[in-house]
Amino acid sequence: MPSITLHINDHPHAVDVAPDTPLLWVLRDTVGLTGTKYGCGMGLCGACTVHLDGEARRACQILVSSIGSARITTIEGLAADRKHPVIRAWLAEQVPQCGYCQPGQIMQAAALLAGTPHPTRQQIDEAMNGNICRCGTYQRIRRAIARAAAETA
Amino acid sequence: MMPDDTLTRRAFLGVGAQGAAALVVGFYLPACGGTRETTPGRAGQAFTPNAWIRITADDRITILVEKPELGQGSRTYTAMMVAEELEADWSTIRVVQAPTVPAIYKELRTAGSGGVESTYLAMRQAGAQARELLRTAAARHWGVPRQDCRAVNGAIVLAGTGRRLSFGALASAAAALPALAPTEIPLKAPEQFRLIGRAVPRLDLPAKVDGSATFGIDVRVPGLLFAVIARCPYFGGRLRHVDATRARRVPGVHAVFPVAPLPRRFNTAGGVAVVADSSWSAVEGRRELVLAWDRPAGEPESTAGLRRVMERAVLGPATFVAVDRGDVVDALRGASRVLEADYESPFQAHATMEPMNTTVDVREREIEVWSPTQFADEVQREIAELAGVALDRVIVHMTLSGGSFGRRYQWDVPAEAWQVANVMRRPVQVMWTREDDFQHDFYRPHNRQRLRAGLDTRGRLVAWSTRIVTTPIAATNLYTGYTESPETLRDPATIAALEWYGGDIAPYAIPNFRLDYAPADSVVPRSWWRSVASSYTPFAEESFMDELAHALGRDPLRFRLDLLTPGEPDADRLRRVLRLAAEQAGWGTPLPAFQGRGLACRVNGTCSAQVAHVAVDPDGSVRVLRVVSAVDCGLVISPDGVRAMTEGAINFALTAVLTGAITVKDGAVEQSNFHDYRVLRLSQAPDIDVQIVSSTAPPSGVGELGAMLAGPAVANAVFAATGVRVRRLPIESTLLRRT
Numbered sequence: 001m002p003s004i005t006l007h008i009n010d011h012p013h014a015v016d017v018a019p020d021t022p023l024l025w026v027l028r029d030t031v032g033l034t035g036t037k038y039g040c041g042m043g044l045c046g047a048c049t050v051h052l053d054g055e056a057r058r059a060c061q062i063l064v065s066s067i068g069s070a071r072i073t074t075i076e077g078l079a080a081d082r083k084h085p086v087i088r089a090w091l092a093e094q095v096p097q098c099g100y101c102q103p104g105q106i107m108q109a110a111a112l113l114a115g116t117p118h119p120t121r122q123q124i125d126e127a128m129n130g131n132i133c134r135c136g137t138y139q140r141i142r143r144a145i146a147r148a149a150a151e152t153a
Numbered sequence: 154m155m156p157d158d159t160l161t162r163r164a165f166l167g168v169g170a171q172g173a174a175a176l177v178v179g180f181y182l183p184a185c186g187g188t189r190e191t192t193p194g195r196a197g198q199a200f201t202p203n204a205w206i207r208i209t210a211d212d213r214i215t216i217l218v219e220k221p222e223l224g225q226g227s228r229t230y231t232a233m234m235v236a237e238e239l240e241a242d243w244s245t246i247r248v249v250q251a252p253t254v255p256a257i258y259k260e261l262r263t264a265g266s267g268g269v270e271s272t273y274l275a276m277r278q279a280g281a282q283a284r285e286l287l288r289t290a291a292a293r294h295w296g297v298p299r300q301d302c303r304a305v306n307g308a309i310v311l312a313g314t315g316r317r318l319s320f321g322a323l324a325s326a327a328a329a330l331p332a333l334a335p336t337e338i339p340l341k342a343p344e345q346f347r348l349i350g351r352a353v354p355r356l357d358l359p360a361k362v363d364g365s366a367t368f369g370i371d372v373r374v375p376g377l378l379f380a381v382i383a384r385c386p387y388f389g390g391r392l393r394h395v396d397a398t399r400a401r402r403v404p405g406v407h408a409v410f411p412v413a414p415l416p417r418r419f420n421t422a423g424g425v426a427v428v429a430d431s432s433w434s435a436v437e438g439r440r441e442l443v444l445a446w447d448r449p450a451g452e453p454e455s456t457a458g459l460r461r462v463m464e465r466a467v468l469g470p471a472t473f474v475a476v477d478r479g480d481v482v483d484a485l486r487g488a489s490r491v492l493e494a495d496y497e498s499p500f501q502a503h504a505t506m507e508p509m510n511t512t513v514d515v516r517e518r519e520i521e522v523w524s525p526t527q528f529a530d531e532v533q534r535e536i537a538e539l540a541g542v543a544l545d546r547v548i549v550h551m552t553l554s555g556g557s558f559g560r561r562y563q564w565d566v567p568a569e570a571w572q573v574a575n576v577m578r579r580p581v582q583v584m585w586t587r588e589d590d591f592q593h594d595f596y597r598p599h600n601r602q603r604l605r606a607g608l609d610t611r612g613r614l615v616a617w618s619t620r621i622v623t624t625p626i627a628a629t630n631l632y633t634g635y636t637e638s639p640e641t642l643r644d645p646a647t648i649a650a651l652e653w654y655g656g657d658i659a660p661y662a663i664p665n666f667r668l669d670y671a672p673a674d675s676v677v678p679r680s681w682w683r684s685v686a687s688s689y690t691p692f693a694e695e696s697f698m699d700e701l702a703h704a705l706g707r708d709p710l711r712f713r714l715d716l717l718t719p720g721e722p723d724a725d726r727l728r729r730v731l732r733l734a735a736e737q738a739g740w741g742t743p744l745p746a747f748q749g750r751g752l753a754c755r756v757n758g759t760c761s762a763q764v765a766h767v768a769v770d771p772d773g774s775v776r777v778l779r780v781v782s783a784v785d786c787g788l789v790i791s792p793d794g795v796r797a798m799t800e801g802a803i804n805f806a807l808t809a810v811l812t813g814a815i816t817v818k819d820g821a822v823e824q825s826n827f828h829d830y831r832v833l834r835l836s837q838a839p840d841i842d843v844q845i846v847s848s849t850a851p852p853s854g855v856g857e858l859g860a861m862l863a864g865p866a867v868a869n870a871v872f873a874a875t876g877v878r879v880r881r882l883p884i885e886s887t888l889l890r891r892t
Contacts, residue, residue, distance in 0.1 A: 017431075018404055025433035029379065034371035035364020037555070038432070039506055040587040044827040047506060079363035090362045094354060094793055097801055098224030099361030100368055100506040100555025125836040132827060134506045134556045135224045136804025138838035140797070 004064055008033065009077030019065030024048045026064050027074060035075035035103045039132070046131030049104035049111075050074050056111035075103035078110055086110045089148035097135035105131050109145050118149050200324035202283040203335065204257045205235060205276065212307065212321030214241050217251040219260045220268045221527045222357055223557040224801075225856055226794045227268050229355040231276055233790060237348045238280030238341060241320070242307030248356055253533045253549040261529035261551060264562055264681065266854025269790055270758070273852050278335035283327075285338050290326035291318050343849050349790050357553070369525030369552040370584060372512045377580045379432040380573050381439050382412055384424040384593055387820040388676040389449035395425050396443035403441055405434030412572050419535065419568040420629065420678055422593055426573045432584055453820035454676050456499065459599060459624070462673050466622040467495060467603035471669035473649035476657055479665030484616035488607025492704055496604070496693035498864070498882040500624075500815035501597035501682055502590075502830055504808075507555020509585035511567040513574035515540070520547045520571065521580075525554035527561040535564045536571050558805065559681030563595055563630070588825045595630065595680030596815050598623040598652065599673075602693040607665075612705045614716065616665040619656050621690070624675035626651045648672055651681075655690030655861065660727060660756060661698075662718040677817060683805055684857035687757060688864075692882065695753035695865035700878065709752050709869065710735050723756045726846075730754065730762040730783035733844050738764035738781040744874075747891075748778075751869025753862040758853035759786040760846075763803070765839075765866035769874045773886030777807060777839040777867055785846035786853050795855050796843040802859025803841055808832045810864050812883050 003014045006023075008031060015030050022041075027033045027050070039047030041060050048059040051073035079087050086109050096102045105128070112119055112127040119127065124145050133141070200208040207215040216235050220227035228248040236246055251258040260271065284304045291309035292299040301312045308319045343349070360366040385391065397409040406429045414423030425442055429435040452458075485491055511524040513536075520540055526532050529551040537547045554561055570583035585593070600623040607616035625648045641647045649670040656668050682688060702712035713731060717724035731754050735741075738750060747769045754762035766779040782799050789795055812831035816823045824830040868879040877889055 018434075018437075021431075021433050025431055028371075029431035029433065032373065033364070034367070034373070037368075037506070038370065038508065038584075040827050041436075042587070042826050042828070045506070045587075075364035082359070082363060087362050091354070091358055094358060094797065096224070096355075096358050096361040097226075097797060098506065098554060098556045099357070099366055102361055103364050106362060128835040130834075132506065132832055132834065134504055134558075134805065134832060136801035136833070136838070137797075138804060138833075138835040139800055139841055141835060142838075 006064070006067060006072060007069065008072045009074060009080070015064070017064055019063065021064045022060050023050070023062040023064050023067065023072070024059035027059060033074050033076055037100055037103060039101065045101070046108060047101050047104040049107040049131065051107060051111060054111065054114060056108050075107060078107065084110065085148040085152050086113065086144070089144040089151065092147060093140045093144040095137050095140040095144050097137055101131060101133045105133065105141055109141070109148070113145065113148055113152070117152060119145065198325040198328045200283070200328045202286050202327070203279050205279040206239070206283050208283070208320050208324045210321045210324050212245050212319050213247065214245050214320065216246060216248050218248050219251045219258050220263045220272065221250070221261070221529065221551050221554060223263070223527055223554045223561070225268060225798060226355050226791065227263065228357050229353065230269055230790045230794060231272055232356065233348045233353055234273060234276035235280040237346055238277045239284050240304035240306060243348065243353065245307055246356070250551050253529055253547070255530060255533070255544060259530065262531065263527050266856035266858070268854070269852050270854055273790070277340050278338065281338040281340055282333055282335040285333055286327045286330050287320055287323050289330055290323045294318065294326060343788060350788070350792065352793055353791060366553055368507050368555045369512065369523060370507055370510045370555070372523040372552060372582065374512065374514065374580045377512070377582060378407060378428050378430060378577060379435045380426050380428040380581050380583045381435045381586060381589070382424045382426050382569060382583065383439050383442050383444055384422040384589065385446045386592060387446060387448045387453070388678065390446045392424060392444070393447045394445040397425070399441040399443070400427055400438040403429070403434060403438040405429045405431055406438040408577065409438065409442070410576060412569060415568055419565055420563065420595070421565045421569045428573065428577055428581060436586060448820060449676065455818050456816040459673065459675060459817070463497070463599070463601040463622045466671045466673050467601055467620050469671060471620065471671050472645040473670045474667065475649065475653045475670060476666060476668040478667070481616050481618045481665045481667040484665035485605060485607040485618070488615060489610045490608040491605060492701060493603065493605045494697055494700060494880055495601060496696060496880050497601045498689045498692060498809065500599045500677060500817070501809050501813060502594045502815050502824070503558045503560035503682060504590070504830060504832055505554070505556035505558060505560055508587055508590045509566045510582060511570035512580060512582040513567070513570045514580035515571070515574045515578055518546065522547065522549045522567055523552055524549060524567050525552050525561060526564065526567065527554065527557045528564065532564045532567045535568060539568060539571055540575070558683040559685070560594065562681055587827070591824050591826060591830055592822045595678045597682030597688060598626060598679045599675065600689045602656070602690070604693055604697040606697065606701055608705065614663055614701060617658060617663045618667045619693070621653050621656055621668070621670045622673055623652045624677065624679055625649065625672045626679045626681070628672065629678045630680050652686050653690070655687035655755070655757070656694055658694055660718060660721055660723040661716040663716070676820065683802065684860045687755070687857065687861040688806070688809070691753060691755050691861045692864035692868065695755070695862070696868050696880070699751065699865070699869040699872065703872070708741070710740055713752070713754065723760065726760040726785050727754055727756055727762070729846060730760050730785050733846065734762040734764045734781050734783035737783070737842055737844055738766060738779070740764060747874050749870045749873025749875070751866045751871070751873055753865035753869065755858065755861050757858060757861070759784065759855055759858045761785070761858045761862060763862040763866040765863070765870045767867060767870040767874055769871060769889050771890070771892045773888065773890035775811060775867065775871055775884055775886070775889065777837070779840045779842065780863070780866065781842045781844065782859060783844040783846065784855060784858070785848055786855050787848050787850035788852045789845060790852060792845055795845055798855045799843045799859040800841045802857060803863050804833050804838055806860040806863035807837070807867070810867050810882055810884060811837065814883055
């Protein structure tokens, strides 16, 4: 199998995987970055959300061969120093319960705020609607996004 | 667990503690830190006053927690209880999961919202025991009376001198002292608490926001392989034939082999395992299997057929009478007005965000298991039995769970992971895909309830009868609290035991009351689902209460308050939360057209009332705008934890109220992923206001109560908004459409 080079969290990674492997499984099982979660495999739940050149994408729906030179950011990259305003807001609002969906929620929220620094409630609801949380932390997610937006004012 | 048992066990641990703690795996002795005074005792010896606490010379305190962390905060709340009495410096605390050593740790599980309630006393006693030994050690070191030595924020201070010895500095000396029976030590009064009841940030959250938290599915050990199992889509079906030729050719696939179904005690479907060097290769390999299944004999089950069976069963004979007070038949006959209504709700999936998985490594002398379970001690017992090895040859690491809601109280997944790993003889992680998860869950029972009430000429509620019909859990799952035998499987009380509670209308005062039960057969596996029977009984009871109030032209709040017997403790507590929730929700104030408020309440240890405020759109869709929940759960360990659990339980229940249903057709579950089992999403999540009643009564659980009331509160609000009575969940928008 030809080696594919991925640019993950500012580091190159050469991986030997089938070209039609979804990025999610390459991150988790090949590169060892397990912060990106499997939830549905159909792009329905958002647990696997990563950034591709800064844009929120579902890693379960991205074939590894289609990425090319795009920069991949995972939760491990975003949270490297825990200084990211979204990470700080998530702790301040004590958002997670089980925590499984939260890396995807945080990646989605960070992408929202990067493009829309001061989202309205409706914009938050729309941007976050593809990320399921079964523990029901939605109210706190809304508050944390509003907090992160206020802190970056 | 019985309280007496708790005390006996803790007392035992107090005596045998030092030896017991030596068994604890995973501990190491870090290098000694600096101390401010000459360290008394043998240098470097850690202080392990009991099986829960370890204090080392570097002032680090490790607390072992039995309860699994499923998202409810157990690792933080347990540590708070210990640290409160220990007078520890909170910043020095770290928490680890207690290991599967059954001689010491007997409660490696959680269920029924029981975590806080069952540990509150014992964990405080454990902390107090350590504190008293540290005081004694300091008193001896200084040659002063014990009463002059006080524990303050991680140190013992000598009154009037400014002298101070940190816990770490005293660890060695304290370790040399004889054990102290924890039950003889006075505990702090609630007004002295400095951690309990305060806003203490959860210890597990930093790792949950940076991707470093290890859930079961994240376990990575050297040489790990990944597996999925192809299971028969039809419940009770069996593998007839498999052609694995193409599957074996998929790059990365190591092995393909049949997995036998395990007997009902384990409830695994069996099938064909595909083992590969990545999860994806295993899934790709499974896709290439050519499979033929034998269906079970008889007419394949369908939800439509089951509903017809239940419609008859609400009229047929009861197999079990749970409550029979007064004479309901006579009172209904004599009533001037009788109301009757049926309520129904379907099978529900747990849909935990982390799909089922377990990693097992079968080695020559031991079996190591990493599992996101809420029942590690049972997993250990069951795998030991399956493998035919002694209990101490099985080590179970209870990892973080990505949600559970009752699903991980089964051990089917660890059992089949052991089957696969036992063939491979190297570490294997068996993962369920989301499709596996939806199609092979242990579902919340489908149920139908018929309620009848009699009113006298003055509008008084004189009689009430409830018939509950469900597909009983005990018919497919009979392992907790029951010995499985042909007798218990036929015993009507055993079959009904998990199905009727929450339907007992307590503490409303109704003179003639009967609650009975009849089962309905189904091939669908069933089990606990957040709040179990109380996920459907209050829907019927509190909706019917609303129907009665409206039939009499009474205000539903006033109607309930009048039915609560004055002076009865639960009734008084209920009255308080009802009034609080109503007041916060603006009960009785005007709303725009097609909006309404609905009320529901319940006592289950914890006492709670909810008011939902909904809007019904022209297309019939229901938007829940706001929910106010008043909660009296006794003494509160973590106020924010109570709020989080209540918010979460309401959101969880709203899936079942608004959109979620598991249906069966042709002997198989029809739903397969989040597109057809639609769970609540953020845009649908209401504002939630949790009001906590201040109390010094012993703490009671909050993990489930919020889930019990969302159904009736929303259904009653829909009635207030539209005049249409919802008697079946999830709510059918076609009934409410105006255009």
